[in-house]
Amino acid sequence: MKIGKEKLTDMYRAMVRIRLFEERVVKEFAAGHIPGFVHVYSGEEAVAVGACANLTDDDYITSTHRGHGHVIAKGGKTDRMMAELYGKKTGYNKGKGGSMHIAEVDIGILGADAIVGGGIPVAGGAALSAKMRETDQVAVCFLGDGATNNARFHEGVNLASIWKLPVVYVIENNVYAETTPVSYAMNIPNIADRAVSYGIPGVTVDGNDVLAVYEAVAEAVARARKGGGPTLVECKTCRHHGHFEGDSMTYRSKAEVEECKKRDPIPRFRKSLAEMGILTEEGAGKIDQEIAKEIDEAVKFAEESPLPAPEEALEDVYA
Amino acid sequence: MREITFSQGINEAIDEEMKRDPKVFIIGEDVGKHWGGAMGELKGLFDKHGPKRVLDTPISETAILGGAIGAAATGMRPIAYLYFVDFLGVCGDELINHLTKMRYMFGGKIKMPLTITAYTGAGISAADSHSKTLYGWLMAIPGLKIAVPSNAYDAKGLLKSAIREDNPVIFLEHKVLITGGAKSQVPEGEYTIPLGKADIKRKGSDVTVVAIAVMVPRALAAAEKLQKKGISIEVIDPRTLVPLDKKAIIDSVKKTGKLVIMDEDPKTGGAAGEIAAIVAEEAFSSLKAPIKRVSPPDTPVPFSPALEKFWMPDEDDLIKAVTEIA
Secondary structure: OOOOOHHHHHHHHHHHHHHHHHHHHHHHHHOOOOOOOOOOOOOOOOHHHHHHHOOOOOOOOEEOOOOHHHHHHHHOHHHHHHHHHOOOOOOOOOOOOOOOOOOHHHOOEOOOOOOOOHHHHHHHHHHHHHOOOOOOOEEEEEEOOOHOOOHHHHHHHHHHHHOOOOEEEEEEEEOOEEEHHHHHHOOOOOOHHHHHHOOOOEEEOOOOOOHHHHHHHHHHHHHHHHOOOOEEEEEEEOOOOOOOOOOOOOOHHHHHHHHHHOOOOHHHHHHHHHHOOOOOOHHHHHHHHHHHHHHHHHHHHHHOOOOOHHHHHHHOOOO | OOOHHHHHHOOOOOOOEEEHHOOOEEOOOOOOOOOOOOOOOOOHHHHOOOOOOEEEEEHHHHHHHHHHHHHHHHHOOEEEEEHHHHHHHHHHHHHHHHHHOOHHHHOOOOOOEEEEEEEEEEOOOOOOOOOOOOOOHHHHOOOOEOOOOOHHHHHHHHHHHHHOOOOOEEEEEEEEHHHHOOOOOOOOOOOOOOOOEEEEEEEEOOEEEOOOOOHHHHHHHHHHHHHHOOOOOEEEOOEEEEOHHHHHHHHHHHHHHHHHOOOOOOOOOOOOHHHHHHHHHHHHHOOOOOOOOHHHHHOOOOOOHHHHHHHOOOOOHHHHHHHHOO
């Protein structure tokens, strides 16, 4: 598959943006600047970026509790995201949703979703809406391995399969549902095999290879746009951090976490880009610096933004 | 004026709104050409509007409500047909965490123009899992509006308003009103009834009776008998529980000084308790007697007609309660 230089560079930029955003979130959360709790995406960047590189602003995504990566990959701005995490009025959700609910419907982000599997039927509904309105929009539903053991995975995928809805299920198999390993939670080696029971295609790809994710999702998106119905794309990946910040990760050995970090998708893609003659080490380093500056500014924006007025709690319940 | 049944009122409302707005569609189990809804109230809509707008689904309440949510958030105006209100238990997450929360948690960014229709209440020996009343449960979910029509005229006008709402509304269809309710006079032409406006179904001076859904015809029947005993009751039908027309209730209590609430929720945590609390809080000085609740006991709804009749509030229960304070 031929991908242009500019697009490849943008994909690298998005992956770095996610990583630096997340590592900064870890730091600011530990310092007590971010209320509530956070689930960071470090290590899984190739999935969000590889998938969203196939989408336009008109396409939809539904996201998960570990949603910052999806929002950034779909075009979310880091300053307004950080402000939301800080509970500020300038945040994407005016401080009413926080980390797990960031939404920007104007660019198709139908929300991160704190309920595991919650986005599955909603993505189907957005795809149904696109079909009824006779557009060529698709919905990409990001979900984790854990969500595929949820009842609504069956209901949602089944309904999408019989109606041939333009939806692509991008399953981030990061090996653990909170503390529970996939090998314990299901009796099959590849989640994509579940596609057979819906009569739809299912593919398993290396979720730390952004180009492999891109190509698999490209094929699925093209099929969906043409009325060919849904696809399961399982991306095998791993997370650098715990389920949430503060997770002691007693269920993972140090060796396994180290092994996961060795498979880091960002240096890997950077190396590929250098080999392909797309981006030099120097060029990549420049992007890293630009993004680092952007994240500094995002934090500054969040810090300096006003808190919502207390009585704003009463607004936005009803239209 | 022509007379129609409760079911016809529902059917006409949906038919008219589907003609008026191409974004309106129905999604649910058995809504299509065979049954037209489990109780037949959607009959004919499939033939008129076709399979692209009357969508038969597998038995998947989660996918029905969740799918309707996704469609509503992206420009459509779905009617999610949920069969029995009891089945909200199957898609509880969609109800409490998505449908009613996405707008708020997104900072007001989206509208959620979605109507759930569901059968409610006891009285047809369907046992608990097809007979519950969940008014109190639903009222405790911020972000939801709740319509509880008591006759065909109100059903039609409220459902049309619900479909036009940019907020989620659950429209509760009482099974006894569908299967055996009296016909109502309904005009040929278009009308709507706003959500949040109570209707005084009978004027009276001695005791205010707030009755909900099928309790309204029961209260009206009791009113005749009480009148013969020289007790005049004012029967208020709130028509929607959220928004609740507090003013209509309080104004009546100011006049009568006495309040009985006739409801089908279990007594604990039900709509009657909420209405009683509002009146106690906002019109205490007008009360000349304790507020009474005519509600079922705190048990599941029993199956046998002998048990169910005992369980469900009726005219005699209301007459007894009114007589105690009149």
